Amino acid sequence: MGQPLRIGVVGCGTISGVYLDTLHRLEPVEVTAVADLDAARAEAVAAQRGLRALPVAELLTDDQVDLVLNLTIPAAHAEVALAALAAGKEVYGEKPLAATTAEAREVLAAAGRAGLRVGCAPDTVLGTGIQTARRAVDDGLVGAPVAATATMVTPGHERWHPDPDFYYQPGGGPLLDMGPYYVTALVTLLGPVASVLGASSRPRATRTIGSGPRQGQSVPVAVDTHVTGVLVHESGALSTLVMSFDGTGTTAAPIELHGEQGTLLVPDPNRFDGDVLLQTPEDRTVWQTLPVSAGYRDAARGYGVADLATTPAGTLPRASGELALHVLEVMEGVLQAAELGRSVEITGTAARTPAVPLGDLTA
Structure with missing residues (x-):
């Protein structure tokens, strides 16, 4: 001990x-x-x-x-x-x-x-950004959650990565590459997913490497590079997911969460921190920055390991394998739904673990 x-x-x-x-x-x-x-x-x-x-x-x-x-x-x-x-x-x-x-x-x-x-991983959801947003949801600042959107749009990793082949082969693509951050955040905020819909596209057959010793070489594209999904949470809330390697950029918030009494702008789930903004029906011209209220301060990759180390025996760690399995099944389900053209049931689930109190794990 x-x-x-x-x-x-x-x-x-x-x-x-x-x-x-x-x-x-x-x-x-x-x-x-x-x-x-x-x-x-x-x-x-x-x-x-x-x-x-x-x-x-x-x-x-x-x-x-x-x-x-x-x-x-x-x-x-x-x-x-x-x-x-x-x-x-x-x-x-x-x-x-x-x-x-x-x-x-x-x-x-x-x-x-x-x-x-x-x-x-990802343990980014244990930082102050996502955890402050979860605290706002749990405290009822937006009322009953109705829907969320999660958006990631980039022109593709081949512009900066010297060996981007993996991103365009089975197991790659924007959803499986970046989706774990966004889907894990959505499940943390809104609970597990019961079923999914999906659609996807592959506008280009090849990509051109933009840097490094292979600059100018073409990479074949074997996966869809623009994926849109709808996640039907067990709570009844709906999340819309857009993961793309086919756009220049976006002005959309990484995650927007809409409730009956307000909307949250949630920071980038690939980071541990960031401002959480709240707008209410009483003043639709103002976005209020919420004070940091939950999560590990100054967190970085590895906090999930330390969180597991401090979790009592018999209790799921917050960045658990069960959560990771659920997120993986959700992502595979979106891709399967896109291929089949119909809704896909998610057979597994993931318990919503306790929120992270505001604090730290440093010596």
């Missing part, structure tokens, strides 16, 4: 640096080892951070590791998670929980049999 949760990191790519910076300053956790299929990369990170570098198989069974932080590529998420659970380790993974809903269900089933917890 009172000891930090010991973390072993599998996957030492770029995102690992962000996590390690955050975890180093959080009291409930301690990173004890790192691993990567590229041993030299793991050794470089270990030397820089004062950690041990281990082969992946050894890290999964190391007696100084309580939880495996899975920062591998999405295609390997389920494989690494299942191996960690089989070794008796808890797991926290980068989004998505697995490449498919079927694989994600296998991970949670294995965790259930072993009595181990699973957490998953």
Whole structure:
């Protein structure tokens, strides 16, 4: 009791640096080892951070590791998670929980049999931005929620990414790439989703790389790059989702939430902070900036791991594997609905965990 949760990191790519910076300053956790299929990369990170570098198989069974932080590529998420659970380790993974809903269900089933917890990004919803918006909803500032819109429009990652191929292959596209942030926020604000509708398009067959050593090369497009969905929440609220790699930009708020007594403008769910604005029918010319009232201050990627570490036994962590599975099923459902031209039922659900009180987790 009172000891930090010991973390072993599998996957030492770029995102690992962000996590390690955050975890180093959080009291409930301690990173004890790192691993990567590229041993030299793991050794470089270990030397820089004062950690041990281990082969992946050894890290999964190391007696100084309580939880495996899975920062591998999405295609390997389920494989690494299942191996960690089989070794008796808890797991926290980068989004998505697995490449498919079927694989994600296998991970949670294995965790259930072993009595181990699973957490998953995005944990941006634990910051002051989304949590202040949730507090406003829970406190009835907008009345009964009716609907929400979530909008992400960019011209495509090939303009800046030197190797953007993945974004245009199965498993990529704007919904599966950026949708986890928006759908997780919508579920956090409005509760789980019961069914979805969808439509999508693919205006271009190829994309041209705009930077790096492959600048000017063409990338084939094998997925739809503009996706629109309607999420029917169990509460009856409707969310409209627009995720696109086919526009220049948008003036729409990342998320707008409409209730019977007001509207909230919710900040970018890919960030942890940001202003929450409220407009009421009494004065439709004014947007009031709400005071920060909930969430972890100064949060960054990795707070979901520390939140799991502080969650009592037998209680779901806020950035839970169950939530990540539900979000993945919702996104797959939107794509399936677009293909079939009809509504798709979401068979799973996700409990709405307690809001985050305003505070911090730093030492």
